[in-house]
Amino acid sequence: MKKLSVKLGILFFFIIFGLVTFMFFFLHNGITQSRVEEELTSLQSRGNSHRDILEKHFDQDTIAHVVLMESEAETDVVITNQDGQILNSSAPAEAFVKYLKGPLPSIPSEGRVIEGHWEDEPYISTVSPVEKDGQLVGLVYMFQDTASIHSMMKRLNEHFAISGWISVIFTIVIIIFLSKGITKPLLKMKAATREISKGNYSVSLPDTYDDEMGELAESIETLARDLQYLTKQRNEFLASISHELRTPLTYIKGYADILRKQDLPKEETEKYLTIIVDEANRLTQLVKELFELAKLDQNQFAIVKEKVDLHPFFEKIKQRLLPIFQESKIEFTVSCPPNLYVMADPLRLEQILFNLLDNAKKYSPNNGAVVLKALKHKNEVHIVVQDHGKGIPEKDLPLIFNRFYRVDKARTRSLGGSGLGLAIVKELVHAHGADITVSSTENAGTCFEIIFKGEVR
Template sequence: MLKISLKLGLYIFSSIFLLETVSMLYLHNHVIQSRINQELESLKSRGNSHRDVLELSYSEGTLKHIGLMESHTDTDVVITNSTGDILQSSENINAEMKTILRKTLPQVPRKGLIIQSSWKDQPYIATVTPYNSDNEYEGYVYMFKNTGEVEELIAQLNKHFLFATVLLLFFMLIIIYFLSKALTRPLIGMKEATTKLSEGNFSVTVPIRSHDELGELAQSIQSLANELNYLKKERNEFLASISHELRTPLTYIKGYADIARRKDLDVSERTSYLEIIHDESQRLNKLLDELFNMAKMDMNTFTISKETVRLASFLETIHEKVLPAFQYKKMQLHLECKEDSSIDLDPARFEQIMLNLLDNALKYSNENTVTTIKAERLPGSINISIIDQGVGIPDEDVPHIFDRLYRVEKSRARNTGGFGLGLSIVKQLVEIQGGTISVRSKLNQGTCFTIIFKGDH
């Protein structure tokens, strides 16, 4: 497997390399071409100025003079008459020069003509300029330049180009090395973190180095790790509490069973012990039922079937159902539902929610207090509250009461027979129906649970 930093580096390298090669080649050709053009132009203008001198004063002396001038430069001159006879030359004429001189000339413009420009395969570049002195003396001024010099110049140029290319590539490699490392480092960090997560090690920290997409990804992985860590901790705590919850009734059952087995007990004593055993087994049964319910909800196998119900009559049935229990404890239960809205919910599950909340209100209130079921429609939502005047919940416990197996006072709940599961089930049931539940409470004054269903009903 090719490492990502190497891959990234290779991609950047090959694209820059390609770009560099193309632009270098272009630049190289362009520089050489313009250099050659320059040489040709200057050769031509040199020929032109010889022509000017010749036309000014054509004489044997001038011809000689021009030949002499060119014999001390890196260019050569050949002056011919109109029939091609050589009148003057600055150098001995060699074979290559002769072939150029023998070329039949087209109409040569006054400003001169390039007759040999290919410097690569020919030993000379050459231009020609016509002269005409007083319509008497006519002919051509040929200018030659040895391409050896041009080639030398170009070789020099190539050396510079090569050096620049190598230098550029070298720095590019260094930059790419660090760049790809810097770019891939956060990715590698995240990969390591997720590997650890998949191995079950949830206490990982992913450094968040930037505020871009990579930073966001790192942030998400970190939240995932935190969440998993929290879930693992919660599960362990939950299992510990569950086993504790199971053990307590079992200890009672075993203890009282041992006593009930004694021969010297009279019937009423034995019956009361058996009663306790019966109660405790029922408690166990209830606990297992609720746990089973909760497990079902966690697996999302819990199906809800929503129907449109008329809220007022629905709440009235519940009110009737629980009223005897409140009356038995000398408490009042009021129902306040002015308008008859319709609402989409799962009636069975919603009844379970209400019964749980009303059960709490009943359990955690004293005699002669009032509990109110209140339903009201607000713009955009329907709020259903259960308000009691009971013992209330201490502020520090409020954030936890929806946790599984959480009870404010362990001993108090034991007397009232609760497990601390009711509210966690309520919360899940409310949420799978698309609602939210919140609580406000004042110690010794009362508690208010509010369920909110958003939307226009």
């Protein structure tokens, strides 16, 4: 019993069978009681009709006439005087004696039922009082054989049994189709997830369900697309790491071999050692950035926010970076109004800006310009890093924050970088609860904008 369709079928069967059984039982009891009450009411009405006749003429001829009428009917009548002595009956009175014995409680004028237990007794019975001038002069007992009621109930039970079996058969058929209808899309989803587990992410599920099933199918397809994207990203990531690690290691090993095997002039030795040191530094920086990304991915990167006054903070950055920009003959300007604050980790905010400004410097031509500015817009603080360099093609803009992504596909070493800087920037900005956007025009420049939401006073 491992199949879901079987489990659902059994569950539905017991639920529906239980409901149908309860309804049948309730209906059977209702019909039974109704039919018995109808028989008793009819018997009582017949007795009251005879009583009405006898109240007009309570004599032997009238009594004999009433008994004669009942002798041809399915019911029987016993007429007694006020003391319970039998005056006449439509059948031998011995069968009715036990119902006539004992004092009767006060009988209302409309009569009463004296025996209604049709299941255990051979007769059901009613009694109607015969009165003259307000005095009780006789009693009319009406009897009906319960065999007819038992026969009627037997036919009723047969009908219910047939209806019950038909209901069970229809229930089983409906449950089979219902359980298969429910589990069919689940089986398709199971097959799709099995394909995904094998690495086949090109799964497609029919979009025919406008309910939770449809949402689940859509979620599985989304999961497949995301896994396909992540697998592609992982492969590209591993290829990029291999490339980034292999390049400096190749330089270090190659020049180290040259220095070890050849007796070179001091000038060339210094040159090769400088290359080895530069590549080792590049390798160290790459490993450092990879560790930072790993910490960010695992939420192990601590962001200690405090109230930062951007005006002196920007001035500090300008003092540190201005000589570097001047060396590259690039104009570097800073603009920030006084008393403009953000809640941020100063060290991480500095790291973000250094990364963006370093990129701006690399891609700006000589005699170019780079601007760092901050401004307030409604309840937001915007920090802008803008250059007038070579710009970024529009097709590359959505991808520049991906790890190891470079606009320069040739990976020229003159521009340096590992392709991890902007990925780290994005993670750090989001860790602050801020957003970062980029806009660029080729050969006109690029603008990065960091948006801190919520005014800080």
